[in-house]
Amino acid sequence: MHVLIVHAHPEPASFNGALTGQAVATLTEAGHTVEVSDLYAMRFKAVADADDYATREDPAYLRIDREQTWAHRHDAVAPDVLAEQAKLTRADLLILQYPMWWFSMPAILKGWADRVLTRGFAYLPGHKYDTGLLAGKLAMVSVTTGTSADTYAPDGIDGALLDVLWPVHNGLLRYSGFDVLQPFATHMPGKADDEGRDEMLRRYADRLRHLESVPRLFFHPRSDYGPDERLLPDVIPASGFQHRPR
Template structure:
């Protein structure tokens, strides 16, 4: 889809990893389609994941008792956010699709990516109650979680030790992406790439490349509890 803009938020320390390869394939395939692709390589950028007073430029609204969420929202409104946050928000604002590429850490995303979300998805920019979920401020954009796991597919089944993978995806897909208005695409999951054969790893990459060829034709998943947990 020529003219579409894609942001890949990438969190892995090693370019030669499966995550690095998945990111590279996404850049190559989407660029072939005529998409404009931007990558926020969080480790390479040495992105600051900590939400601190430094995110607000200038005076606080209430210097006597620091409330990060309230102060950040006001700073966004007044154009007083730190430059690194503003740069990332601009990338998100311009994107039609945001792909989050990461290894699963402790049933969640790496701290550096969670910190990116904490600092970038500011109230007033990404959401502003009651403008959340289907009315979230990032509506009309697509989000996709692409990640690797340490355990195999059976481990993340209803019968497996880790339980149905949909349960651990709920906070990320519904509680973050859907909350901010994104339409959420089916996650791309590479189960236990370090424990399978080279042939299987190649198949994972091939499958991702094939999917990306028709990614713009996909319908978002339903993130309501009635559908999600049935």
């Protein structure tokens, strides 16, 4: 299997850096091939703007979705975006490695998603979720948090971790067609001692050695939705985030 790790932490010596290093070593030892996009080291441009297109469908008014589609059809995608899309095309598994910042991902990783998972490459009208253009690939989030696992419990003050990650799991990865593996969360590595951090790395290595047994997150198939794109009346919401309005 070929794995792409998109790494988003500004400090190379961070625990996120240690997790990425552990992933490269473990996956390589298991016979996989690995590429790493270290976004901060690459100084990856995070802002989607007019400079992303060599030519424009409408030079007078910037509509990102239309220009993304135009760029793919007319070989006008920016070179740095094209390079990342080529990595994704090669990958069987995408790992997003990042710290939880304000209940989301760092801006540079959000910018990577904005510029790389584009209309025409990752999705098109009628080709999203089950039929997203990256269907057949796997994805997994590996995230570190500054607070405990208890705070990310369903009754925790920060909310259930899977709910917090819904915009990434569903709105980004599943929308593009990925099958999404259960996330790997490392809670409060900054508060752990050396022995505790070593144990966290061992747990991650064990996860990566047994990827075939990692559960996939459930997302309702398109057949569970009506023409209004709402769950059919006889379908029980089971995604963990969706629910019936009261």
